Amino acid sequence: MRRVVLPRVGTVAAWRREARALARAGVAPEDLVWSVGEAAPDLFADAAGDGGAGAGDAPVAGMSDGLFAAGDGAAGAASATATPSSDPSRELRLPKAAIATIEAALCHSDPERFARAYRLVLALSAGRAAWGDRSDRDVRWALEAARSVGRDVHKMHAFVRFRELPARGPRRAFAAWFEPEHPCLERGAPFFAKRFGDMDWVIATPHLTARFENGRLSFEETGETRPPPEDATEDLWRTYYASIFNPARLMVKAMCAEMPKKYWKNLPEAELIPGLVAGAEARVRAMAEAAPAAAPDRRALALRDHAARVLAKPAPEGPVATLAQEVGACARCGLCRHATQAVPGEGPVGAPLMIVGEQPGDREDLAGRPFVGPAGAVFDRSLARAGVERSAAFVTNAVKHFKFTPRGRRRIHQRPDAGEVEACRWWLDLERQLVRPRVVLAMGATAAEALTGQGGALSRRRGRVETLADGTELLVTWHPSYVLRLRERDAQARAEAEIAGDLALARQLSEQG
């Protein structure tokens, strides 16, 4: 009997290497005991010499990385390295679809998964089993296990909740605790690396921890098995959840299927669910009576959370913080009823350059800071190309609350109307009076309209220096979201370069005089 011990990190890749080499060496499934992490107790010490490598052997050595050879001719050849007793005719050849499914199934919590998968690949490769044949118990197992893992990864993407940690460098840092049903963190984590590529974060699970630092994703065994500490970010999650909760669409069964109760304990917003469900009928009635105001009024909830946050933290100091607090309580138009919070401008008083966007997006609404979402990534890249230090500029928006239409669980951006822009100009004017920038850069038509009263096509206006009523120089450029909406890569690159060029010009002007 031969024992194969797979590492906890990189388990699937290691299984692949082992399986390929064992198949070449002609090792039968029943002669193997698979385990992960630590070696299992030495049950088979006496069995050494039965043709296998013997108990306590290290996993078979000398195998190179790479996929199996695909039987439908699509994938490349398998490793050329083999154990001395290997036979190239025993090279594993598998249908491509089987490879993907088996790799997913290997992330299942079933302790027999490595043995089942090895038995299956041998049978498929030798033609004793046909991929897709559900009457074969191992094929059926692989399909079902892969589906279950897929669902678990989907839940991970939906229910991981990050809490902000004190930053150790220029990048914001977040941590999350999640308990998946299967050990599937290595499959699920790359999604977060794409989505939150501009932050450092850690996702800890009971077995593995994913660490994303300075753009590099790595995995390690989890040392600490408790969730990270609570912080005020929880309030935002609750408020956000309440904002996307539409009682008229309440289907408790569907909701529990989508957000199974086992995930609730790590979700700060979950404590709202019983209350929201209980109050749903009354809210639907109230909504119908209050038509056409379709969205629930969240002002009181947002204010309560805002007050709790303000009380929990030492009062921020300085005029920008004071103004930000006032912006936080703004009710000058209806947008405050549905947004999670106001997003005030940030930056130093006396900044020579002020940059004005349109309004916070979904991510800014949650974070309470301007330009931290996808448009923020374009913005940050353009700043870097133009040599503008973000912290030296004052960055704000024409409208301080997120305007959106709920669509399912998503919040779709809506352009603010002239009345909302006008109502919010109060805050923009106060920010300008406080900061007194030499140059203002308006990003997009809404910002240009808020600053000059004139909207309209940017193509004729972009890149030209204008003068505001108080003598401040104004430049108008594309909005970063415009870059994201363009389909062609060339057009995107051109628009982004134009934003960077306009930012560089704004910087030069702001440095003069």
Ligand code: URA
């Ligand atoms: N778009 C904006 O105009 N501002 C933001 O802060 C984010 C997206």
